Amino acid sequence: MRLTDTEWQLMNCLWEKHPATARGIAGRLPPEVKWAYTTIRTLLARLVEKGAVREYKEGNTSLYEPILTRENARRSALMTLVNQAFDGAYGPLMHFLVNDPNLTPKQRQALEEALKEQPENRGGTENGGDNR
Amino acid sequence: MRLTDTEWQLMNCLWEKHPATARGIAGRLPPEVKWAYTTIRTLLARLVEKGAVREYKEGNTSLYEPILTRENARRSALMTLVNQAFDGAYGPLMHFLVNDPNLTPKQRQALEEALKEQPENRGGTENGGDNR
DNA sequence: TATATTTTACGACAAATGTAGTAAGTGTCA
DNA sequence: TGACACTTACTACATTTGTCGTAAAATATA
Numbered sequence: 434m435r436l437t438d439t440e441w442q443l444m445n446c447l448w449e450k451h452p453a454t455a456r457g458i459a460g461r462l463p464p465e466v467k468w469a470y471t472t473i474r475t476l477l478a479r480l481v482e483k484g485a486v487r488e489y490k491e492g493n494t495s496l497y498e499p500i501l502t503r504e505n506a507r508r509s510a511l512m513t514l515v516n517q518a519f520d521g522a523y524g525p526l527m528h529f530l531v532n533d534p535n536l537t538p539k540q541r542q543a544l545e546e547a548l549k550e551q552p553e554n555r556g557g558t559e560n561g562g563d564n565r
Numbered sequence: 566m567r568l569t570d571t572e573w574q575l576m577n578c579l580w581e582k583h584p585a586t587a588r589g590i591a592g593r594l595p596p597e598v599k600w601a602y603t604t605i606r607t608l609l610a611r612l613v614e615k616g617a618v619r620e621y622k623e624g625n626t627s628l629y630e631p632i633l634t635r636e637n638a639r640r641s642a643l644m645t646l647v648n649q650a651f652d653g654a655y656g657p658l659m660h661f662l663v664n665d666p667n668l669t670p671k672q673r674q675a676l677e678e679a680l681k682e683q684p685e686n687r688g689g690t691e692n693g694g695d696n697r
Numbered sequence: 698t699a700t701a702t703t704t705t706a707c708g709a710c711a712a713a714t715g716t717a718g719t720a721a722g723t724g725t726c727a
Numbered sequence: 728t729g730a731c732a733c734t735t736a737c738t739a740c741a742t743t744t745g746t747c748g749t750a751a752a753a754t755a756t757a
Contacts, residue, residue: 437714441649456733472716474735479714493723493734507661510650517573518642523668527676529639536655544659569744587704604746606705611744625704625753 434485434501434509439476441506442466447486448503452496566617566633566641571608573638574598579618580635584628 436444446461447453453461455473462468468476477497480486485501519525530536530544568576578593579585585593587605594600600608609629612618617633651657662668662676 436649438649439715445649454734468715469717470734471718475716476714478736495735507650508665508667510646511661511665512667514642514646517568517570517577518639523662523672524675527662529643530655530659533640533643535640535644540655543656571745600745601747602704603748607746608744610706627705 434483434506435513436485436506436510440480440485443473443476443480444485444499444501444503444506447497447499452489452498454494454496458497566615566638567645568617568638568642572612572617575605575608575612576617576631576633576635576638579629579631584621584630586626586628590629 442462443458446458449461450457455470455477458477459468459470459473477486477488477495481488481497485499485506487498487500488495489498490496515521515523515526519529531541536544574594575590578590581593582589587602587609590609591600591602591605609618609620609627613620613629617631617638619630619632620627621630622628647653647655647658651661663673668676
């Protein structure tokens, strides 16, 4: 599931708190984003159409809820990046990250920390093909 | 500099070998990509227009050469990803990578390897604002 | 040189994306 | 009960992206 720029913004709000109304989302968008209420509705409708979001009515009001998980959205965004920019392999990406001058020493360290915090390969998530 | 899906394909060919003709690029595209010659020309023209590629004539033939470096294209693609999908921070990305079940133990190890190979923070590239 | 092959220069067009607007329905409060 | 305010349902429209096609010019070749 590919998300566009605007869709990421909406999904980020939805993941943060849901179900949510269009108005509620408007309130949680970053301040520099000034979309008309109807714009948000349109984008939400597209997300529903794509199957990334579910819409249901509470009386007359539409409530929205993510179907696509943040986890899965991230995974596919990352795979896309790796495929198009890093020869389809994690290795080059890693290499790039560690060498990235934009990465502060602190971040680099965090990276190492994160690596240490190795999970014992917790089960589940054997990917049954369903991207919820 | 944002590249679209198709632009990545062309740029990948160009970085691999340049200068190159449209015909030459056609030859180096992955086999599943079957674009008409004119499609390639159109995409190259758009890249030139964007300033990612330089075009010059050798007699009557157009030769293309990347202006945007792979390094910079990667950097901005990564930043875009981090910004829209990982709260703008490397940390969450790292965390995600290490925990990604799609990452095989071998890849995970590669990641660690990459991390070890720490560069002595070689100078330069202090980002003068120029994205060549 | 007449013909076949390539390149170039432009134009086209559908689908996806970004961004609204309008009209009609519903709820709300003086 | 009328005047507002908010929702919904549609429609709209400019750009960007993905994919070519055609005609004319340049090159190569028989």
